[in-house]
Amino acid sequence: MIIIFPMQKKEIITIHDIARKAGVSPSTVSRVMNNTVPVADNKREAVLAAVAALNYRPNILAQNLVRGRSMAIGILTQNIASPFYGEIHQGIEQGLKDSGYHPLFVVGNWHLPEELVALETLTMRQVDGIIMLAGTIPDERVRQVAATTPLIMAGRWVKGLEQQCLQIDNIKGSYEATCHLLQLGHRRIVLLQGVLNHGDAVERRLGYEQAMREANLEIDPQLIIDGQFTRQSGLLAVEQLLNRNVFFSAMFAMNDEMAYGARLVLYRRGLRVPEDISIIGFDDTVQSAYTTPPLTTIRYPMFEMGLQAAQAILKLIQGETVILPLLPTQLIVRESTVRYHQ
Amino acid sequence: MIIIFPMQKKEIITIHDIARKAGVSPSTVSRVMNNTVPVADNKREAVLAAVAALNYRPNILAQNLVRGRSMAIGILTQNIASPFYGEIHQGIEQGLKDSGYHPLFVVGNWHLPEELVALETLTMRQVDGIIMLAGTIPDERVRQVAATTPLIMAGRWVKGLEQQCLQIDNIKGSYEATCHLLQLGHRRIVLLQGVLNHGDAVERRLGYEQAMREANLEIDPQLIIDGQFTRQSGLLAVEQLLNRNVFFSAMFAMNDEMAYGARLVLYRRGLRVPEDISIIGFDDTVQSAYTTPPLTTIRYPMFEMGLQAAQAILKLIQGETVILPLLPTQLIVRESTVRYHQ
DNA sequence: ATTTCAATTGACATCGTTTTCAAATATGAT
DNA sequence: ATCATATTTGAAAACGATGTCAATTGAAAT
CATH class of the missing domain: 1.10.260.40 (lambda repressor-like DNA-binding domains)
Known part of the structure; x- marks a missing residue:
């Protein structure tokens, strides 16, 4: 009953x-x-x-109506379950705390149609400001939105809207990752890259190339393989690489997730990390300190980015101007990289 | 300029x-x-x-006022960055999609004061319904809230509110995890448990005990160690265990996170998984398929739980009654457990 | 005791909808 | 045609706050 x-x-x-x-x-x-x-x-x-x-x-509903404000900040995020975005969300939460505004999350999944309906939801709900976390909405459209609503873009550059973009120094981070491997004596360094329609991927590619060039190493196309920033794609890419039998002693994965995938294939094939292959990732996702071995990586200041985005959007709403810094990355050396010896 | x-x-x-x-x-x-x-x-x-x-x-703001509804569902979650909660959130998103309602996330961090202000935020914002994801708010208070607002509690039992609680079969899951190890011939099975003020922990303890009892094994208190459902705590607990030099061949961690921590200490001490020690976790967090070795675990239907919670809250708001199922778990055998041999 | 000016206060319009209620119109039956 | 009954419609009253504007009060200055 x-x-x-x-x-x-x-x-x-x-x-x-x-x-x-x-x-x-x-x-x-x-x-x-x-x-x-x-x-x-x-x-x-x-x-x-x-x-x-x-x-x-x-009654907040009444206040909202008469004031013409919803007291909500729309967060157009890409994945509500990933630890990477999760940390950004935490930063945003923190930055919005006690401001009277609350975050309203909508998710785009790196998929244009979904992103557009998500954006539509936000404007329909009349959010007072929007924080976009990268995504694939065309620059032109982003500019249109920014023309009518305070907007901060985090993790991506939008032409003509640079003052409202919060980004990390991808090239430098990637350069340092590659240099780390180079300094350990590695010469045959695989680059496990993400989809190149993704701004981060092209910038990180640049950093890798720069480091290789400075070391007077030519870039071997055989060493450059394509993933999609997911574990699975990293696994697949490295699997194919191994089947091709090209020699390498180290690998730079453009994000930690792909590094996890790569690490698993290596394990399956009996290749030891770091004794046989050194791996460095990018992001320093929360899991990376607990993989076996703990992953050397480039720290992406996710929390900081969320925090600053939140603070910036509040200022924008207040009509103040903002100056957004280029967030620094940091090399975190753990145990997945080691000096090369034949 | x-x-x-x-x-x-x-x-x-x-x-x-x-x-x-x-x-x-x-x-x-x-x-x-x-x-x-x-x-x-x-x-x-x-x-x-x-x-x-x-x-x-x-104008939604005007609609909300006149209708006396905010078209928002408050989600009192515990951690906005964890993959575990993340998957539940995805389920909720899915369940709310196209309903006209949107989720409003507030986070409690398993910390009563924070949870209470989070709850306060929700009532202040006049959400039309609340989904609580476990947490430590006293049953009495939850009942009070439920008396004035449609409410679904996910992942926890609240006395007198059982019809509105959505829970998994913890005992059965835990029982099966232990049986799996037993069937592989293990006898000395460590139980890495979570904090016991947490309902899941006490139920999972019960499952372990039941399985051991049925196998005619007495429970050795030395094999029961305490963590707090975090990677770090798992690491610490197992470290202390190893220092105490008690023999064991397998371990059941009450969640995957602690299993990761445990796995890392073992790696540090040169103990191989699964050759020397078998490990089974609980939850099947998204990372678990990609650890080395991939983790055998009990699947917690997180997405499903979120989905059902969302559907249920919508019904409750409509004034319909709901019948919530006891969600089933599932043993996922991967590569971290193996037959015991001396 | 007036007058002047500033500081408080209340009446009322407003925000943009929904919804009740009664009026207007249409429909059908006789 | 006429009447009774359905169906559509519009006027106006909510919803619960904020904020303008004018009125009131009180203090200060003459």
Whole structure:
């Protein structure tokens, strides 16, 4: 037998109830609630007392309507379950805390149609600002949105909107990753790259090329393989590479996820990390300190990025201008890379 | 030099504009927009035409006020960055899709004070329903909330509110995990447990005990060690265990995260998995298929749980009754467990 | 005691919808 | 045709706040 308890009908108390109880007008109640205009001390007390007595809470829906603001910041994210985006979300949460604004997440999955409906949802819900986390919405469209709504783009450059883009120094990070391997004596370094329609991928490719060039090594196309920033794709790419029997002693995966996939194939094939193959990743996802062996990688300041994006969007909403820094990356040396010896 | 483009002032078009343009009253416009009452065909056409021409979108803020609904479902989650909760969130997203409701995430971090302010945020924002993902808010308080707002509790039992709790069969899952190890010939099985104020932990303990009892093995307290469901805590606990030099050949970690931590210590100490020690986890977090070796574990239907929670809350809001199933777990055998041989 | 000016206050319009209620129109039966 | 009954419609009242504007009050200055 199923017993359903009737929902307790909660009688809503309004600003008028408070006004009546405190013997003032609703306007005055509003004034003390919002501290917008000075109110005589005795009346203020009376209002506060009434508020406390009736446990009054202003109706946000009404406030939103009259103020024309939703007090929501739309977050157009790409994956709500990935640890990478998760850390950015945490940063955003933190940055929005106590601001009165709350994040409204919609997800695009790196898939244009989905991203567009997600964006549509945000404008329909009349968010007061938008933080986009990369994605594939065309620059032109992003600029259109930015023209009518405060917007911060995190993790991607949009032409003509550079002041509102928050990005890391991909080239430098990638350059340092490659240099790390080079300094350990590696010469045959595989680059496991992500899809090249992705800005991060092309920048990281540049950093790799720069480091190789400076080491006077020519870039062997056989060493460059394609993934899609996922574990699975990393696994597949390296599997094919191994089947082709090209020699290499180290690998730079453009993100940690692909490094995990790569590491698993190597394990399956009996190749040891780092004794036989050194691996370096990119991102420093939370898992990377706990893989076996712990993964050497380039730290992507995800939390920081979320935090700064949130702070920036708040300023933009206030009509202030923002100056966004180029976030630095950092080489984290753990145990998946080691000096080369034949 | 920083150039700031002035925000384009978007003139809002209201239901009155449409009414005027279509030569009808606002009421009629509302009626065709919501299909609430039949409207003469010619007028309906006129309205639709006007809507299309002016690209009219109803103001949600106004709708919310007059309807007294926020069209938001509050999700009181514990960690916005963990893959475990992430998958639940995905399920919720899916379940809410096209319902007109959107999820509003607030996070509690398994920390009562934070959870309470998160809950406060939700009621302040007047969400139409609440999905709680476990947490430490006392049963009594949960019941209070449930008395005034449709509520689904996922991943935890609340006394007196069982019909609104969505839970997995922890005991069975844990029992099967232990049996799996037993069947492989293991006898000295470490139980790496989570904090026992956590319902899942006590139930999983029960499953372990039941399996051991059925195998006529007495439970050696030395084999039971305490973690807190985190990688780090798993690592620490196993480190201490190894220092104590008690013999064991297999380990059941109450979640995958702790299994990762455990696996790393073993690696550090030169103990091979699965050759020397078999490990089984619980949850089947997305990473588990890609650890080395891939982790044998008990699948926790996270996505499914999120999906069902979302569907259930929608029904509750509609005033319908719900019957929540006990979600099944599933043994996923991968490569971290193997037959015991001295 | 007036007058002037500033500080408080309340009445009321407003935000953009939905929805009730009654009026207007259409339909069908006689 | 006439009447009774359905069906569509529009006017106006919510929804619960904020904020303008004018009125009131009080203090200060003459």
